[in-house]
Amino acid sequence: MKETEMKASLFCLQCNDDTPHSIIYINDEITSVRCEECQHTVSIQVxxxxxxxxxxxxxxxxxxxxxxxxxxxxxxxxxxxxxxxxxxxxxxxxxxxxxxxxxxxxxxxxxxxx
Ligand SMILES: [Zn+2]
Known part of the structure; x- marks a missing residue:
């Protein structure tokens, strides 16, 4: 089992803008997406x-x-x-x-x- 972090530019609802996000994967499943500007995090139940x-x-x-x-x-x-x-x-x-x-x-x- 592996945790992987990926950077991507995504639209943040809090910032109301495209911002850099860090996306955390467990194996191939996305588990959380965090906006690096406002730290707003969306966790996905894995x-x-x-x-x-x-x-x-x-x-x-x-x-x-x-x-x-x-x-x-x-x-x-x-x-x-x-x-x-x-x-x-x-x-x-x-x-x-x-x-x-x-x-x-x-x-x-x-x-x-x-
Ligand atoms: Zn944000």
């Missing part, structure tokens, strides 16, 4: 847990086609090797999960404070 699970699902279940071929060739052999393959990439996955967890925390806190 289902952060949905994004999180979607990402986990894609990461865990969208296997490279190589695995699918092996799976077709020999199911039992594939299954006996699976734990090792899953264990071979835990570092990256865990690091991403930690980042995602941090973001979820931030968003939960944000919700509470509103």
């Amino acid at each position: 289902d952060i847990m949905k994004e999180f699970y979607k990402e986990i699902y894609e990461r865990v279940f969208t296997k490279p086609s190589r695995i699918t071929q092996e799976y077709r060739q020999d199911l039992s052999h594939f299954l006996s090797r699976l734990p090792f393959r899953v264990a071979s990439k835990p570092y990256r996955l865990m690091r991403d999960l930690n980042e995602s967890r941090k973001l979820i925390q931030q968003y939960r806190n944000k919700k509470k404070s509103v």
